[in-house]
Amino acid sequence: MIIALDFPTPADALAFVRRFPHPEELFCKVGMELYYQGGTAIVQALQSLGVRVFLDLKLHDIPNTVESAGRIIGALGVALTTVHAQGGSVMMAAAKRGIRDGAAASGVAPAKILAITQLTSTSPTALRDEQQVAVPLPESVNHLAQLAATSGLDGVVSSAAEVARMQPGLPDDFLFITPGIRLANAVHDDQVRVMTPDAARRAGSRGIVVGRPITQAADPVAAYQHIKSLWEEPLNE
Template sequence: MTNPLIIALDFPDWETTDRFLVQFPTDESLFVKVGMELFYQEGPQLIKTLKARGYRIFLDLKLYDIPNTVQSAMTVIGQLGVDYTTIHAAGGQAMLKAGAAGLKKGAALGNVRPAKLLAITQLTSTSEAQMQTEQLVNVSLPESVAHYAQLAQNSDCDGVVCSAQEVPTIREHTNADFLCVTPGIRPATSQTNDQKRAVTPHEAAQAESSAIVVGRPITQATNPYQAYQAIKSEWESFK
C-alpha cells in the first residue's frame, strides 16, 4: 500500500466504530485514522484492538505544547505501534525535533517500528482570508504551507498534512520521499461540508499526494464498502 486511502473513523465510541468496520470484508487491508474524539473516549486499548485486526493506523492527535511535554507524550505514542501520527508545525523547530525524538524513543521501548511523524500545516478548514486576518500571517496560504513543510523537513519530520492544492508547491521545496498526506477529500458528487480546500481523489492523485484521508463520503454512505471501493478505484487509477 504505497499510496494508501485512509478512512477517518470520526465516531464517538468503539461500539459505533465497530458497527461501521464490520461492513467491510475481513480480508480487506484497511488503513484507518483515529482522531481526538475517538481516542479520548476509548484510550490506547482502541489502538491495540485495531492492530489485532490487522489495520494500519494513523493516530491524529495534533500535539502542540512545550517541547518537553510533547517529547514525553510522543514517547507514549511511539510505544503503541501506529503507522502515522501528527504534530503542529506552528510549534516550532524545538518542539518538532522533541516530538520526533520522543517518537523514536517510544518505538525502541515498545520494540515496534517508529511511526511516520507528520506536521500539520494549515487546516483544510482554513481559508487564506481566515489565516491572514485571524492568525496575522501576511503571506499567501501556499507560501505559509510551503514554509511549514520546509520547517518540518528540517526538524526530523517525515512529512506534512496539507491540502492537495498545496502539494505541488511543497514538492518544489522538499525531498522526493517527503510525505504529503491529504485530508478534505470529497468525490465530485459529495458535499464539501466544513472543508474550505476540498479536492477530489483524482485531483489529489494528479497533485501527487502521498496518501488521502476520507471521512464522511465513506462513513456516512448508505453502503460504506461500496463507497470505499469507488473512491479507492478513482485514487489508484491515477497513481
C-alpha cells in the same frame, strides 16, 4: 487510502470496521474525538483486527510535554501520527525523539510523523484576519512544510492544492497526505479546500484521508471500493 474513523464512540468505530470483509487491508485514522473516548484501547482493538492506524492527535505543546507524549505514541506501534508545525522546530524534534524512544522500548517500528501545516478549514481570510499572518496561504504552507522537513519529520498533512508548490526543495520521499477529499458535486461540509481523489493524486498527494463520504454512505464498503478505485486508477499523462 486512509479512512477517517470520525465516530463518537469506540463501539461505533469497531462496528464500522467489522462491516468490511477484510479489515486487515484497512488503514484507518483515529482522531481526537475517538481517542479521547477510547484511549489506547481503541488503537489496540483496531490493531488486533489487523488495521493499520494513523493516530491523528496534532500534538502542540512545549517540547518536553510533546516528547513525553511521543514516547507513549511510539510505544503503541501506530503507522502515522501528527504534530503541529506551528509548534516550531524544537518541538518537532522533541516529538521525533519521544516517538523513536517509545518505539524502541516496545520493540516496534517508530511511527512516521506528519506535520500539520494549515488546517483545510482555514481560508485565506481567516489566515489574514484571525491568525494575523501577512503572507498568502500557499506561502505559509510552504514555509511550514520546509520547517517540518528540516526538523526531521516524514511529511505533511496538507490540501492537495498546495502540494505542487511544496515539492521543490523537499526530500523525494517526503509524504504529502491529503484530507478534505470529496467526490465531485458532493457537499463540502466544514472543509474549505477540498479535492477529488483522482485530482489529489494528479496534484502529487502520496495518500488521502476520506471520512464522511465513506462513513456516512448507505453502503460504506461499496463507497470505499469506489473511492479507492478513483485514487488508484492510472494517471493519464
